[in-house]
Each structure stands twice: as structure tokens, then as C-alpha cells.
Amino acid sequence: MTRSKDPVRRILITAAGTVTAQSLIKALRDDGRADFIAAGDMNELNATRAFSDAFVVLPPATQPEFATACLEAAHRLQIDLLVPLIVESEFLPLDDARARFEAIRCRVLLPPRTITERTGDKLNFARYLDELGIPGPQTAPYSPGMPVKRFPVYLKPRRGSGSVGTTRVDSLQSLHEAAQGRSDLIVQEAVEGTEFTVDCFAAEPGRVVAAVPRERIAIKAGVSVKGRTYHHPRIEAIVRNVVEASGLRGPANVQGMLRDDGSFSIIEMNPRFSGTLALTTAAGINFASLMIDMIEERHIADFSGRHRAGVVMMRYWSEVFEESDGRLRLGTQLRPSAQAIPAQPEGLPPKLEAEGRAEEGMVDPLAAPVAHESVDGGKRR
Template sequence: MRLPDVRGARPARVLVTGAGGPAAVAFMEAVDDGETELWAVDIDPHAAGLYLVDAAHRGLVPRGDDPDLVPVLVDLCSRLGVDVLVPTVDTELLPVVDASSRFAAVGTAVLASSRRSLATCLDKWALHQACVGAVPVPETHLLDTDLDGAALAWPRIVKPRSGSGSRGVELLAGPDDLVGRPRDGSLILQEVLPGTELSLDVLARADGHVVTVVPRTRLKVDSGIAVAGCTVADPALDALGRAVAARVGITSVANVQVKQAADGGHRLLEVNPRLPGSMPLTVASGVDMPTLALADVLGHPVADHVGFTPRAMVRSWRQTFLPVEEYEATGAVPVPEVAS
């Protein structure tokens, strides 16, 4: 899908962060139509996605939790005339969205949901509280000093309230396994769901209308990323994805993760309020969410509904080859100075 021109005669100029991650790579590959002008940044000169764009269109920036990140990105967007900034790293989302007015002042739109939506989704306890009673959720408890572990049924899953990629997620056999764990409210305990885990890729327009939900199985997972799976047509999963999106206010692309309970129904695990790393499968199934989301943030019409055809995917390694001098030059790109 080719995007209409913006700012006069030239194509859309898009800056993607977190170029080393699968979400950024998936986005760039989807919108790389030979017309959209792509720029990519990362904290690491080895980031694979940097080498999907022209040498003059790549650079290094501070980490997502560095207070200099937003000023550097605002400066880059201003100097380059960036039309859309696409943050793909969890730690960048809130700082970037909080600075939306600063980006707007230099003519740059941010492809992301609202702050309220992001804050809810990035905190698994806040997400549970927002959705309990409205959508099916697993039994969940906050691990604090008030929790009586002996009163719970075991085993249980323990996970951080914030974080991604299954980091810090463990199966606990009984209350003795809670000994030594912080009871400061930074962890949650959830019932064990024995069934299949699925991801629901959701696209909602800026007006909140959900355009489509594409469920996909996670048949094989490596470091939190599905490397084999297939998209499935299921009205119940479609309805669940739409209900979650409405509840938390998704207005862009998000990934809703669910798992099957013992009764056969699906329960909400978490919502990743950004582009998912396995987006290529959704695109191959007929829903080019990156391009549609980009069109929406640029103010172009996006259909009320986009259907898909179930497809299967197995991922493999791929390589990018380039001159040594070009590779070395990328590592030498300095972080732009922040104007005082």
C-alpha cells in the first residue's frame, strides 16, 4: 500500500526507534514501498534494522530511560523534517508520548496510543484492575505485605508488574517460594492457565474505532518472540480483542496476549501497546497494520474493517552484507548534542 505524499510533493519521512528489535524491523519492512523515506536509530551500532535504511539515514541515540532521549529525538525530527516518529521500545513509549506537543511543534506526529492507554498497558496490575469484570482475566493478586500466600491455590505464576519478553516470569510451587521476594507491590501472582497462548494483533484508528483483530498462535517462542505460528479466524477471539482495546483505549497498533484456561475460555495476560515483533505474519495474512497505522496518523482515510486470510509462518535467519567501512562508520555516529 503506497502512502499519499505529505508536506507538498515529497513522500512521508518516518523515523523508527529501537532499530535492533523485531518490531522496528517488521515495521520498516512493511512500509518500505520505495516511496516512504525511512530513518532508523538505536542505542547499538550493531542493530540489524539500522542496515535496512540508507547509510545517511541511520544513527545512534540514548537509551529509552535516558532523560536526553526526548531532546535528542525532538532535535532530530526538527532538523530532518520528520513527519512521523515510530517508537518501538517499551521504555521509550511514555517519555515520547509525554512529549507529543514538543514533537507536534516541529511538525512530527507520534505513532502511539494515548498516555492513559500506555500507562495502563505497561503496568500489568493496572491492566488487571482496568479489565476485571469487563473482560475475562486470570485470578491475580498483588504481592505485597497484605497477601497471605497460604490462602491461595498453588502453583502460581509470578511476574513483574512491568517488563516484557517473559523476563522475571517464574512458576512457583507453593507459598514457601515467596520467601525472599519483595513484597513492595512490584510483583503480581496469577493463576496458572494450562492452555494455548495466542496473540491478538489489534489495529484501532485515532478515533478509537477498531479496524481489525488478527489472532495468531505462538507455536514456537524464542526470547518472547514467536518464531512459528499461524493466524486463525475466531469470532470469540475477535470480540475479546475488541473488548480489551475499548477498555484500555487503544488508538494505534497493539498486541493483546491471551491464554486458554481449564474451562476452554481465553483469559487476558497482557497488552503490549506497540507494534509486535511477529507483525510479518499479520501482514502476510492480508492486514498491513504498519502501513494502515501510518496512514491514519498522517490523517489519511482508513477503512472501517479489513479482513484477513489465515496463513502460517516459520521464521529463519537472514543477513545484510555491506562494506566494512560503512559498518565502521555507523559505530562512529555521535549522539547529537542537546541544545541548552
């Protein structure tokens, strides 16, 4: 059985094409304790190969073989810790496979299932905020005959992350037009103000040891490309209350709007590392270090208010080039290609392999090649 205090030296990160994965790998390199960092995604034409020691091609997280593929990669690479990054598609299937990862001595950074289900459902999360007495935007399930007293509002899918499927509407007619042919939607107040995300880390349930607010100055495709850190005791206290009340252990990012009257409305909470983790690291709090300390059951001090305020991030494009001999070039730096993982792995020990098929009710995914989808920024659809 895996012991929590076993050292974390070999790590596998999913959703490698995301900026979150790249930021986490950089933070792990800064920490220095992990001596092997592997990354996985659906397509090997992935710039994160230049940052990782091995790259694993994984099926889409929406496919039933996803958890087994992660398990096989973790077993083959002797991974100590698996870090999934996509809440809406990766967390639940991996949660179902917790015992199988435990059997190969691999820990998985996942919140309790109840937290995944609550935060992944915008309507349930809004009701949760109401129960806590925490201010949030007015939210209701969409119906064709619903009354809407004030516009603009956002029409959003009830489940999912970021701005995918979200439409801002300014009238009842445009609301109903935007909802045509769609189901399981919510209508949410369009809160005006300054958008903030707070990166949080709970060392244990009910004890947040870091809360770093940052203004999202400019956003592209749902990711902050310009940001600035702040000390804001009011925002930090509100977010701390929400995360501590949830019972989360590990990382989270909480998004909200600072209204002109000084109140802060929480819009969503994601129980994972944020896409702008790099800014929090640059401001002096390395969440990768906190993660390893937590998994190894080390004491974690309270870092509240110890980040540097006024640190500004400005992102830019860069390129990774692959030579014909497989070497990767990041800018002007030439390095060997990340270790290639065989397309047909040896598989798990027979007992675990049989258990996996029985649990998931599927044919052996190794019996035939898996068709891989193209990847756009690493997001699994």
C-alpha cells in the first residue's frame, strides 16, 4: 500500500498542452525535488515535450480507457504522483480508479468527489455560496418562461469550465434565441467590476495556507495573459472561507469580480492549479513545493500575506522546433527529445488489468490502437 510519506520524485501531469501544465512543470523545476517529470496529452505534437522528461500519448478523457491509460503510464514510468488538470473530464474517471492507483503505489492529486461535483456544476456551486452566506452573482436554471428583471446576463452551460459555451445577452429575445437547441443551461447575473482570481492552497481540510489575489488585466481564450498580484485582505478572507468550508485539501483557484462598491462576488471555484500559476510562483509562493510537502505529510507553515504584491505578468508566444533526428529546440536551446513511450505498452500486472476491465465494463484498450483526436491548447472536449 502507498504510504503518504514516501518521497515524491517522479510525477506525471495530464493535459500537457495547457499553460497550466507548463507553469506547474516550471514550478516543479524551481522546487528541485522531482527528478523525473512526465507529461501526457492526446497529441505528441505538443510543445510541453520540451519541458518534460517523458511524454505519454493519452486517449481523450471522455473515453472509457482514459483512466486505464493513465494507470498503465504510471506503472511503466514508476510514477509517485499523478496530477490531473481538467476538472470536468479527468477528475471523476480518475476518482473511480483511486484504488487501482493505490495498488501500484501511485498517489493521485484529486479532491473528494463531492467537491468535484459541486464545483463542476455552476448551479450547485451558486447554491453552495448561498448556504455559506457568501456573495455571488444571481443564478437560476434557464427555462423559456423564466422572468429576467435586469440585463445584461450570461447564458452558460450548467457544467464545464471557462467561457466555453457562454453567451452575454442584453434582452429577453436574445436570451431565448441563444438558448435554442441547447439544454441544461443557467442564467447568471453579469457582474460588473474588476476580475480577480485567487490562487489558494489548503494544507489540510479547513486550513488554507496561501491565498494570492491577482487581477486579470487581459484575457485571451479564457486564460490571463496579463496580470498583477495584490494584497487584498477582504478578498483573501472571503475566498479563504469558501475553500476552508469546502473541505478541500490541495490547490484551488477562485474567480470573482470586485465590484465598484468594494464587495467581492465569487463566480466559480476550480479545485486544481490555475492557468496563471506562474504569476503566483513569481510572487514568491511555489504551489508545487506546497503540493510535495502536503503529499509527503510535512508540516506546512502559513504563507498568508507573504506573497509579493505588485508583481506584473506579461505573456508572450514562443516556439518549440523538432529536428528530423527527434531533437527539440526551445528558442535557441537544443535538447534531446523527451523519452518516447511505446505505442503498445506492456500493460499492467494481470490482476490489475483484469480488475480494470471488470470495473469499467470495456474491452481491452490494448487490443486495438486508440484513435487520437487533435488537440487545441491541450483542452479535451
